[in-house]
Amino acid sequence: LLGERKNNYKLLCFSGTGELKLSTCFTEALKRLEQERSYKAYLLCSNVLKEVDPENFAKGSFSLAVLSNYTIHPLIPVLQVEIAQLDYYPQIFISNYDSVASEILDASSSLHSFKADAIILSLWLENLTPKLANQFVSLSISELDSEINHILTFIGDMIKGLRRKTVARIFLNNFPLLRYNSFGILEGQQNHNLKNTIGKLNNEIFKILQNYQDVYLVDYFSLFALMEGPTIDNRLWHMNRAPLSRNMLIEMGREYGKFFRALTGKTKKCLVLDCDNTLWGGIVGEDGIKGIKIGKEYPGSCYQEFQREILNLHNRGIILALCSKNNEEDILEIFDSHPEMILKKENFACWKINWENKASNIEKISEELNIDLDSFVFVDDSQFECDFVRDLLPQVSVIQLSSNPSSYVEKLRTLGLFDALSLSEEDKKRNQMYRSEVERKKAKSTSASYEEYLKELNIFIEVGLVDTIKIPRISQLTQKTNQFNLTTQRYSEGEIEKFLANENKRLFYTKVSDRISEIGIVGFAILDYDYPTAKIETFLLSCRVLGRKVEDVLLKKIMKTAKKQGFTRLIGIYNRTKKNAQVELFYQKYGFSNIIQTTEYSEWEYFLEEEEPKYPPYIRVKEIEKE
Amino acid sequence: MKTDSNRLKKVMAEVFGVKEEDINQNTSVDTLENWTSLNHMNLILALEEEFDISLSEDHTIEILNYPLIVEILKEYNIELD
Numbered sequence: 001l002l003g004e005r006k007n008n009y010k011l012l013c014f015s016g017t018g019e020l021k022l023s024t025c026f027t028e029a030l031k032r033l034e035q036e037r038s039y040k041a042y043l044l045c046s047n048v049l050k051e052v053d054p055e056n057f058a059k060g061s062f063s064l065a066v067l068s069n070y071t072i073h074p075l076i077p078v079l080q081v082e083i084a085q086l087d088y089y090p091q092i093f094i095s096n097y098d099s100v101a102s103e104i105l106d107a108s109s110s111l112h113s114f115k116a117d118a119i120i121l122s123l124w125l126e127n128l129t130p131k132l133a134n135q136f137v138s139l140s141i142s143e144l145d146s147e148i149n150h151i152l153t154f155i156g157d158m159i160k161g162l163r164r165k166t167v168a169r170i171f172l173n174n175f176p177l178l179r180y181n182s183f184g185i186l187e188g189q190q191n192h193n194l195k196n197t198i199g200k201l202n203n204e205i206f207k208i209l210q211n212y213q214d215v216y217l218v219d220y221f222s223l224f225a226l227m228e229g230p231t232i233d234n235r236l237w238h239m240n241r242a243p244l245s246r247n248m249l250i251e252m253g254r255e256y257g258k259f260f261r262a263l264t265g266k267t268k269k270c271l272v273l274d275c276d277n278t279l280w281g282g283i284v285g286e287d288g289i290k291g292i293k294i295g296k297e298y299p300g301s302c303y304q305e306f307q308r309e310i311l312n313l314h315n316r317g318i319i320l321a322l323c324s325k326n327n328e329e330d331i332l333e334i335f336d337s338h339p340e341m342i343l344k345k346e347n348f349a350c351w352k353i354n355w356e357n358k359a360s361n362i363e364k365i366s367e368e369l370n371i372d373l374d375s376f377v378f379v380d381d382s383q384f385e386c387d388f389v390r391d392l393l394p395q396v397s398v399i400q401l402s403s404n405p406s407s408y409v410e411k412l413r414t415l416g417l418f419d420a421l422s423l424s425e426e427d428k429k430r431n432q433m434y435r436s437e438v439e440r441k442k443a444k445s446t447s448a449s450y451e452e453y454l455k456e457l458n459i460f461i462e463v464g465l466v467d468t469i470k471i472p473r474i475s476q477l478t479q480k481t482n483q484f485n486l487t488t489q490r491y492s493e494g495e496i497e498k499f500l501a502n503e504n505k506r507l508f509y510t511k512v513s514d515r516i517s518e519i520g521i522v523g524f525a526i527l528d529y530d531y532p533t534a535k536i537e538t539f540l541l542s543c544r545v546l547g548r549k550v551e552d553v554l555l556k557k558i559m560k561t562a563k564k565q566g567f568t569r570l571i572g573i574y575n576r577t578k579k580n581a582q583v584e585l586f587y588q589k590y591g592f593s594n595i596i597q598t599t600e601y602s603e604w605e606y607f608l609e610e611e612e613p614k615y616p617p618y619i620r621v622k623e624i625e626k627e
Numbered sequence: 628m629k630t631d632s633n634r635l636k637k638v639m640a641e642v643f644g645v646k647e648e649d650i651n652q653n654t655s656v657d658t659l660e661n662w663t664s665l666n667h668m669n670l671i672l673a674l675e676e677e678f679d680i681s682l683s684e685d686h687t688i689e690i691l692n693y694p695l696i697v698e699i700l701k702e703y704n705i706e707l708d
Contacts, residue, residue: 040641040673047644073665074672235684236668246672 026052030085039246042253045084046077054089058578062088062264065116065168067095067103070124071242078253079120085257086264097241098127101154104161118169118263119162120218120256123155124243125175125198136182136194144192152204163212167494169263170215171256174202176224179232213471213493216259216421220252227251258416265479265490268397268417270371271313272362274380275324275331275353278401278408279307279343284330295340302405307342309409314347317427318418319434321365322351323358323378349434358385359392368441369434370543372482372579377417421479422472429520436516437544455618458515459548463557464624466507466524471496473521474509477540482579484551485540486572486586504529506561510554512545519545523554527562534562535571539586549616555590557623559606559613572604632707635696638677642670655692678705 026048033041054061062083066072076092083090093114095103100121103111111119126133132147139147155172162170175198181187182194202221209215224231229247236242244252261267276283280303281293293300294307314320320343324331331353335345350368352361358380366373374395380386386400397417401408420427440457466474475493482488491499499505510523522542528535536558541551562570572587574580576599587604588594596603615621636650643650643661656662662670671687674680674696680703682690690696697707 038676039669040638040676043669043673044641047641050644074668077669235682235687236671239684239687240664240668242668246676249672 026084030081033081037250039078039250042078042081042250045081049080049084049090052089057084057087057089059087059264060089061091062086062260063091063093063115063117065093065095065111065114065119066122067100067111067119068122068124069098069100069127070122071097071236071240072122072244074236074242075244075249075253078249079256082253082257083260086261086266088264100158104158104165107165112165116166116168118171118260119166120171121158121162122173122218123175125151125178125201126243127241128154132194132197133178136197141192144197148197148201148204151201152208155205156208159208159212159215163215163494167214167492167498169259169492170212171218171259172205172209172215173218173220174205176220176231213497218255218259223251223255224248254416258419259421261416262419262421263479263490263492265482267375267420267480268318268377269375270319270321270349270365270369270377271310271418272321272323272365272376272378273310274358274382274385275322275326275334277381278379279303280334280341281405284334285326289330289334289338292334292338294338299405300340302408304340304342306405306408306412309412311342311347313412313418314343316418316420316423317430319369319371319430320348321369322348322353323361323365324351324353325355325358326353328353349437357388359389362389362393362396369437370546379412420476422476429518432517433519433544439516440514451618454548454616456515457548458620459618460513460620460622461550461553462511462622462624463553464509466496466500466509468497468500470509470521471500474507474524477521477524477542478538481540481542482577483543484546484583485577485580486536486583487538487575488540488577488580489538491538499526508554508557508561510541510550510557512548512550514548523550525554525558527558529565529567532567533569533571534558534565534567535573537573539572549619551586553615553619553621556613556615559608563608563613568608570606570608572606574602574604576600628704629706629708632697634677635693635700635707638673639670639693639696642666642673650693652693657692674700678703680705 026045029041029045029048033045064079064083066076066079073094076094080090080092093111093116095111100123103109129147129151131139132144132151159170159172162168177198178194183190187193187195198221206217209217227248230245231248232243233245273279276285279294281299282291284292294303295301296304310320322331328351331351332345335341335343350365352364354361358378362376362378363373366376373393376396377399378386378389378396379399379401380389381401381403383400386398389396390398399411399415401411471493475491475496478489478491496507499507506527506529508525508527509521511521512519512523522545524538524540525536526538528537539554541554559570570592572592574584574587576584584602587606590606592604592606594602595605633647636647639650639654640647643659643666645659645661656667670690671682674690675682678700682699686699686702690699700707
């Protein structure tokens with residue numbers, strides 16, 4: 001995670017193992033955290049973090065502002081470490097106790113000079129409205145209404161105030177149930193009671209958020225309801241106005257961590273599954289197809305439940321693959337003919353069922369599907385296989401299943417590795433597309449020439465200017481695309497919308513389909529007008545359409561548009577990242593000449609000529625004109 | 628229950644972000660710069676986690692130096708070597 005720090009830094013390690021290097025300390029501390037998931041391990045990590053040079057973080061820093069109307073400080077170490085685990089250095093701003101309104105509404109507040117990437121607004125009902133929370137029984141119906149209005153107006157004003165002044169992502173909570181009934185057993189008999197008042201507030205909060213972009217609901221209601229053990233620490237609440245229990249601090253911090261993972265583009269895309277004792281009980285090679293445990297009775301029911309959850313992930317757009325040490329025909333027979341199997345062969349984009357080691361099999365899956373290894377999650381019940389993959393492919397997340405199959409499903413559900421900030425139509429169709437990809441590769445090997453292959457594919461590309469309906473998908477593309485991405489700028493939906501309103505910017509998309517499937521929106525570019533020069537400040541293409549000349553069409557469309565508008569010169573930019581080496585010379589291929597070159601950055605120039613730019617002949621292109 | 632006194636030193640070092648060797652009989656809210664009121668909350672949570680106990684309200688206020696913590700832990704059947 002961390003590189004070496006050159007200067008003599010303060011040497012310390014809190015575990016008492018002597019004077020270890022700081023980067024080692026941090027890595028060790030993170031390892032302990034992974035094993036223990038304890039609050040003290042978070043404290044340790046966060047204290048080590050304070051001594052680490054931010055420059056050690058590959059991705060730079062991530063600025064988080066935390067606004068709350070209660071003492072949220074014990075949560076901060078957890079948030080810091082969750083961010084650091086994503087390779088970002090956490091810069092944190094915490095509001096003073098109960099100064100939410102002034103921080104948000106006063107344009108000169110320190111919040112607004114902080115320049116946050118993300119803002120957490122965490123509100124505690126008992127501080128927001130002590131009357132409603134603690135004296136519910138004494139409220140008349142009109143008083144109750146006015147309390148509710150007061151809360152909702154406050155929340156609405158805060159979100160509106162924030163959204164006006166910043167494009168940062170905003171995370172707002174809803175309210176958990178309080179730990180008591182206002183009327184005892186009469187609660188269920190009352191028209192107005194504390195429970196349904198909280199339900200009503202939460203519904204209204206949900207509605208408020210629908211009006212804004214890049215504002216996300218952090219569902220405290222579910223978080224508190226689903227957590228085992230105490231959620232509130234009454235002592236710290238009374239002594240410090242710090243209500244969260246130790247375990248809640250961990251759970252809540254990790255919940256925010258899931259959001260941070262999604263918005264920094266670290267969402268996992270592909271799930272690789274072992275078979276024996278993972279998808280069913282027993283070993284097919286020994287027990288035979290009739291002997292494996294899968295069905296409606298224990299323990300087979302646990303495996304069915306696990307398979308159903310995997311199918312849910314599949315329907316959310318997660319790519320599935322198999323990696324098993326077995327005879328291929330034995331495994332495929334189970335998928336083909338075992339009546340109790342929930343997962344079917346067609347749910348898997350590919351499989352490696354052989355006797356080779358699993359690390360190299362996973363690498364092959366990654367090549368075949370064109371998905372980076374760091375987007376992979378590997379699930380196995382064997383300690384040996386899990387350790388092996390962890391050692392050889394540290395970028396892959398490994399889930400080791402215990403010997404209790406009834407715990408499998410929860411393990412998969414609670415990690416949040418696949419959580420995304422939005423679910424687009426493309427997500428739901430993605431598995432179909434990856435399967436098609438394998439078919440396409442087959443077609444490729446039977447076609448005589450590459451051009452012939454492309455012709456046979458019957459590619460159809462739509463290219464045009466982005467409209468508002470495409471904003472979610474476009475934002476998602478900027479978050480997720482790493483390899484074919486010239487500048488790797490990540491944009492929120494709000495930012496894209498701002499660009500759309502900007503007269504000097506043109507936003508282009510491409511949508512692709514072929515005879516095998518509809519692929520959807522896969523390419524995006526931003527052109528910046530500064531007469532007589534137009535600058536391509538973003539240019540990206542989803543890696544699953546590489547090699548089909550889609551980039552050719554997108555670039556030609558940009559050239560044509562710029563030319564039509566009277567521009568004579570195009571500038572292309574390349575920002576180096578760890579993953580985009582393949583497009584380093586992209587502009588050169590299209591006849592651009594290099595005008596600036598450093599190790600991290602290059603700029604390319606192209607003069608638009610008389611001749612009209614042409615699309616590749618064997619591809620059908622439809623231009624959507626809006627202007 | 629008898630236990631290694633290093634466990635206490637270790638958890639205090641982790642909470643306050645200092646070396647284990649820096650925690651000794653003289654460590655107190657007055658001598659340790661990092662022993663802020665916020666870190667005091669963290670200390671309560673970390674001690675409870677480390678020793679699997681739940682401190683009473685009085686005890687959460689009384690744990691103001693190393694010897695006192697050692698004494699209070701005894702009330703929860705934890706004897707440090």
